[in-house]
Amino acid sequence: MKSSAKSTAPAPYDCDVLVIGGGIVGLSTAHALTRAAPGTRVTVLEKEPGPARHQTGRNSGVIHSGIYYRPGSLKARFAVRGAAEMVKFCAEHGIPHxxxxxxxxxxxxxxxxxxxxxxxxxxxxxxxxxxxxxxxxxxxxxxxxxxxxxxxxxTGICDFGAVAAQLARLAEDAGAEVRYGAELAAVDRRPGRGVAVRTSDGSVLRARAMVNCAGLHCDAVARLAGDDPPAxxxxxxxxxxxxxxxxxxxxxxxxxxxxxxxxxxxxxxxxxxxxxxxxxxxxxxxxxxxxxxxxxxxxxxxxxxxxxxxxxxxxxxxxxxxxxxxxxxxxxxxxxxxxxxxxxxxxxxxxxxxxxxxxxxxxxxRDGTLVDDFLITEAPHTVHVLNAPSPAATASLPIGREVAERALGALAR
Ligand SMILES: Cc1cc2nc3c(=O)[nH]c(=O)nc-3n(C[C@H](O)[C@H](O)[C@H](O)COP(=O)(O)OP(=O)(O)OC[C@H]3O[C@@H](n4cnc5c(N)ncnc54)[C@H](O)[C@@H]3O)c2cc1C
Incomplete structure (x- = not known):
């Protein structure tokens, strides 16, 4: 990245964890971070003017039971647990379900x-x-x-867009910042110095760790960070x-x-x-x-x-x-x-x-295999969610906790 972050001495971080993507996975991760480690400074960057404008707001709205998935896979474990948690979450927060x-x-x-x-x-x-x-x-x-x-x-039904919006509110109430209309455009990651990112309007943000929940753009974001995603x-x-x-x-x-x-x-x-x-x-x-x-x-x-x-x-x-x-x-x-x-x-x-x-x-x-399970990878100062298709909306609460745990691990290293 060509930014002032290149030349300066280590600057104070603007936040601890920077989450890219305000879909249900990114917002669940932000929410889980504020719950698992209160006081962690979390910022979410979402390029759209509001949450859930892509996969999360354009799906079948089905809370999947977990019947389809290979026993022991992340999909099976997280869907079964996530379906029960999603019903409870909707009931607690008055979300139609x-x-x-x-x-x-x-x-x-x-x-x-x-x-x-x-x-x-x-x-x-x-x-x-x-x-x-x-x-x-x-x-x-x-x-x-x-x-x-x-x-x-x-199996059930719910409004995942409303769930994502509620997760954003809960994260914000707990101190997280969710910035809409903020598109990640460049990433500069340095060993021991965290991550500096630039948004398309030219703002620069420094974070101790970055979490990539960019959905349809997740592989492109991984490449911006200098990683070579396996899929x-x-x-x-x-x-x-x-x-x-x-x-x-x-x-x-x-x-x-x-x-x-x-x-x-x-x-x-x-x-x-x-x-x-x-x-x-x-x-x-x-x-x-x-x-x-x-x-x-x-x-x-x-x-x-x-x-x-x-x-x-x-x-x-x-x-x-x-x-x-x-x-x-x-x-x-x-x-x-x-x-x-x-x-x-x-x-x-x-x-x-x-x-x-x-x-x-x-x-x-590369060999043409459709990745079946959820795929979450780690690189220095970074966690990438590289495959979160259906039933990731159903499973978003456990996925968010898993990604948050890995991000906190990245902070500790
Ligand atoms: C047709 C369809 C039907 C489905 N049906 C179901 C179902 O019934 N039940 C179920 O559980 N799941 C279902 N799914 C799957 C579910 O919708 C997804 O698994 C889930 O929404 C993924 O959430 P996400 O946060 O990873 O992605 P998204 O919701 O796509 O969020 C990613 C966000 O990242 C943002 N972003 C991307 N690049 C950048 C950038 N450079 N800077 C800033 N922000 C960026 C995007 O704007 C977007 O808001 C369905 C999906 C589809 C498409």
Whole structure:
């Protein structure tokens, strides 16, 4: 970084821990720091004018039970614990939420073995699940068609944007500073001298340690700090429709397909949200920018970085058939509707209204492997959160504590 930080003698630090990113993970980390070590001076830099403007404010709003994740993984441990904590947090702070339970429905015989594997996995993760036949599916969701299903009682819904805003308030009440409209532009890290950063408006801030919770930009922030992250973000957009209010009676709660184990995405699902409306989605298509919420948004530099990354080409080669299907369902409402009708045969194209999309920050290794688990790495004076896709909103309270603990460890070294 070219800043005055280069030449001066060690200046007093402006804060102890600098958190980059005011999404749910960064704000949970800031909150956890103020709880674990009161008196620690924490500053959060968020480039947008408020919290939760990206993944945190553009998701399905589902508190995941933890059924899908490999036993022992960070995702499994943090989702199971995080779901219970999230319900409690919402109740304590008056944030809209509900423990609704959900159905995972097999619509074809070929999906039955995978449904049974999920039951095993759920039990290994300590999650109570019930097996349902077609008649029991119809009792719970009269308009959904399925051969067999599992009912997961601990799944819920909430407003993660409101959770992030509350975490920001709690952190601020405990002395943290959250700066909005503050985009990190450069980092200068020196052994034994902490981190100096410059924001795009030219301000310089010195911190004893930096935590990177920049979501869709986390790999770029790691590179600004001089680190070579083991994975890069490949942005996958998730598009949604909402059900015409006159047809909302078709869906009572949460209905998911059996996921394809080759992908960390759960498949297009039906979600009755905290506001009462029903969302259908998200699919998974490549985004042409990290914040590319539609096909028109293209950032050549960001797209170039993805296209220059061997991992992106390897995914494309390995999963082209699946990808082509997702592209078709993105470009053609008729194809999307046909896919939804497997679960909900009565739905028609006229019932579906486009609604805002989200973009997932999915970390991908050079060999094209989609990083499945949460990925948190450490470097001198720095902690990087390099993969925090779903269910990281659900798991944000335990993730925040884990990252805070590592940041406090970096201060002690
Ligand atoms: C379509 C979709 C559906 C999902 N559904 C669910 C679900 O139902 N349940 C669930 O648990 N999870 C779900 N997720 C995942 C969940 O939303 C994310 O795991 C979670 O929000 C990640 O939070 P974050 O703080 O890491 O990222 P973000 O919310 O993206 O926050 C990162 C922040 O960093 C800021 N930033 C980036 N670069 C800079 C910079 N240089 N300077 C300053 N600030 C910067 C950004 O502006 C942003 O606000 C879904 C995600 C998507 C996209």
């Amino acid at each position: 509900e423990v609704t339970g959900k159905l995972i429905v097999a619509t074809e015989r070929a999906e039955l073995p995978r449904l049974h594997s999920l039951i095993q996995r759920g039990r290994q993760n300590g999650i109570p699940v019930r097996e349902l036949g077609p008649a029991q599916i119809a009792e719970r969701e009269p308009h959904v068609r399925g051969l067999a299903a599992i009912h997961v009682g601990t 890069r973000v490949v942005p996958f957009r998730g598009e949604y429709f909402e059900l015409d209010p006159a047809r909302e009676h078709l869906v009572r709660g949460l209905v998911y397909p059996v996921p394809d184990p080759a992908f960390p995405f759960l498949g297009v699902h039906l979600t009755r949200g905290v506001g009462g409306g029903v969302h259908i989605g998200p699919n998974a298509v490549p985004a042409l920018a990290r914040e590319g919420y539609d096909w028109r948004t293209l950032r050549p530099a960001e797209l170039g970085t993805v296209l220059a990354y061997p991992g992106a080409w390897r995914i494309a080669r390995r999963h082209w058939r699946y990808g082509a299907g997702e592209l078709r369902r993105s470009l053609s409402k008729r194809a999307f509707t046909t896919a939804v009708r497997r679960l909900l045969p009565e739905v028609t194209g006229a019932d579906l209204i486009r609604s805002p999309a989200g973009v997932r920050a999915q970390a991908v290794l």
